[in-house]
Amino acid sequence: MSALVNLIPVSPDLWIYLVTDMVIAISLLTMLRWISGRLLEDGKDNRGRANHDNYAYGISVAGRMMALAVVLAGAVETSSKGDIENSIVTMLVYGAIGILLIKIGRYAHDKIVLHRLDKEFHIQDRNTSIALVDASSSIATAIIIKSVLVWVSGFDIQAFIAIFSGFLVSQTILLTMTRIYERRFRENNRSGSLQSSLTKGQMALAIQHSGHLLGTALAVTAASNLLEYKPLGYVSNLTGWLIIGLALTFVLTALVTIARWFILSNVNLVQEIDQQHNVGVASIELALSVGIALILSGLIS
Numbered sequence: 001m002s003a004l005v006n007l008i009p010v011s012p013d014l015w016i017y018l019v020t021d022m023v024i025a026i027s028l029l030t031m032l033r034w035i036s037g038r039l040l041e042d043g044k045d046n047r048g049r050a051n052h053d054n055y056a057y058g059i060s061v062a063g064r065m066m067a068l069a070v071v072l073a074g075a076v077e078t079s080s081k082g083d084i085e086n087s088i089v090t091m092l093v094y095g096a097i098g099i100l101l102i103k104i105g106r107y108a109h110d111k112i113v114l115h116r117l118d119k120e121f122h123i124q125d126r127n128t129s130i131a132l133v134d135a136s137s138s139i140a141t142a143i144i145i146k147s148v149l150v151w152v153s154g155f156d157i158q159a160f161i162a163i164f165s166g167f168l169v170s171q172t173i174l175l176t177m178t179r180i181y182e183r184r185f186r187e188n189n190r191s192g193s194l195q196s197s198l199t200k201g202q203m204a205l206a207i208q209h210s211g212h213l214l215g216t217a218l219a220v221t222a223a224s225n226l227l228e229y230k231p232l233g234y235v236s237n238l239t240g241w242l243i244i245g246l247a248l249t250f251v252l253t254a255l256v257t258i259a260r261w262f263i264l265s266n267v268n269l270v271q272e273i274d275q276q277h278n279v280g281v282a283s284i285e286l287a288l289s290v291g292i293a294l295i296l297s298g299l300i301s
Contacts, residue, residue: 013084016084017084017087020084020087020088020091021072021076021087021091024088024091024092024095025069025072025076025091025095028068028072028095028096028098028099029065029068029069031099032064032065032068032099032102033061033065035099035103036060036061036064054123054124054126055126055128055131056122056123056124056125056126056127056128056130056131057123057124057126057131059128059131059132059134059135060123060131060134060135062135063131063132063134063135063136063137063138063139064102064106064135064138066135066138066139066142067098067102067138067139067141067142068095068098068099068102068142070139070142070143070145070146071094071095071097071098071101071102071142071145071146071149072091072094072095072098073146074094074145074146074147074148074149074150075090075091075094075095075098075149076091077149077150078090078094078149078150078155086155089155090155093155094149097160097163098142098145101141101145101163101164101167102138102141102142104167105137105138105141105167105170105171106119106134106137106138108171109134109137109138109171109174112171112175113137113171113174113175113178114130114133114178114195114198116193116195116196117130117195117196117198117199119134122199127198127199127201128201128203128206129198129200129201129202129203129205129206130198130199130206132203132206132207132210133198133206133209133210133213135210136209136210136213136214137174137213139213139214139217140170140174140213140214140216140217141167141170141171141174141217143214143217143218143220143221144166144167144169144170144173144217144220144221144245145163145166145167145170146221147166147220147221147223147224148162148163148165148166148167148224148241149163150224151166151224151227151229152229153229153231154231156231158231158232159231161234161237162229162231162237165234165237165238165241166241168238169220169238169241169242169245170217170220172242173216173220173242173245173246173249174213174216174217176246176249177212177213177216177249178194178209178213181194181209181212182194182195185197185274188270188274189270189274189275194209197274202274202277203277203279203282204272204273204274204276204277204278204279204281204282205273205274205277205282207279207282207283207285207286208273208282208285208286210286211282211285211286211287211288211289211290212289214286214289214290214293215252215256215289215290215292215293216249216252216293217293218290218293218294218296218297219245219248219249219251219252219293219296219297220241220245220248220249221297222248222296222297222300222301223240223241223244223245223248225300225301226244226300227240227241227244248296248300251296252289252292252293252296255292255296256288256289256292259288259292260285260288263284263288264281264284264285267281269281269285273285
């Protein structure tokens with residue numbers, strides 16, 4: 001049997017960590033689901049209460065749950081370096097921070113990034129396009145937060161400041177890139193804007209923009225391999241992530257543009273996605289954005 005399967009020696013404590021972390025993770029995911037349900041039920045009207053019929057609500061909550069799972073993955077990777085008591089405390093604290101930052105991030109995305117529409121209203125109104133963008137923005141924020149969790153060392157106030165700095169960087173970069181894509185959309189579509197098109201339920205546009213958000217977040221994570229963590233370097237940590245993150249984002253944009261030129265050379269993306277709402281072409285562009293971001297991140301690591 002040993003000739004067929006060569007296993008790496010595993011500590012018996014692994015099962016204790018596994019059970020403990022999974023219990024905490026499932027409890028936190030359940031809490032997030034409960035909080036999300038309560039917030040929707042306390043909305044402006046009763047349209048969102050039929051949750052089993054509201055696909056947009058499910059997509060939005062699924063995005064938040066996935067975002068929390070991504071943050072918890074970073075917490076697990078960090079907590080496994082200590083004893084079982086430290087693992088429990090790390091999971092609980094980082095899980096609570098994750099829920100808080102996801103909530104703040106969704107609020108910022110609603111009020112600052114997509115400031116011309118009422119995201120919660122449209123999700124209650126079963127707009128799956130906006131729900132998809134909402135879910136993608138939560139996951140994108142979580143991806144960057146996870147990379148910061150793994151990047152920092154220690155479990156102290158300096159680590160928490162670094163995590164919050166990473167959160168600010170994620171929102172700044174996502175805001176910057178959204179404004180760039182909005183300007184590009186206006187130049188190609190004189191009669192409308194990106195946000196107004198999303199309110200009309202244009203799924204192809206939502207898929208394309210979701211790819212931009214996720215690809216940007218994955219590219220930014222590569223900054224953790226280029227920056228040195230300094231516990232007391234509050235400003236340098238923040239500016240370092242911001243500058244390197246933006247630089248990697250523009251590199252990703254250039255690479256995706258080149259790849260799109262070769263792979264989709266005979267396709268008019270403006271016509272196919274913005275005007276004809278071609279979900280297939282939008283899905284291909286999402287795959288290009290995420291795929292090249294993964295390659296870029298892997299190359300730098």
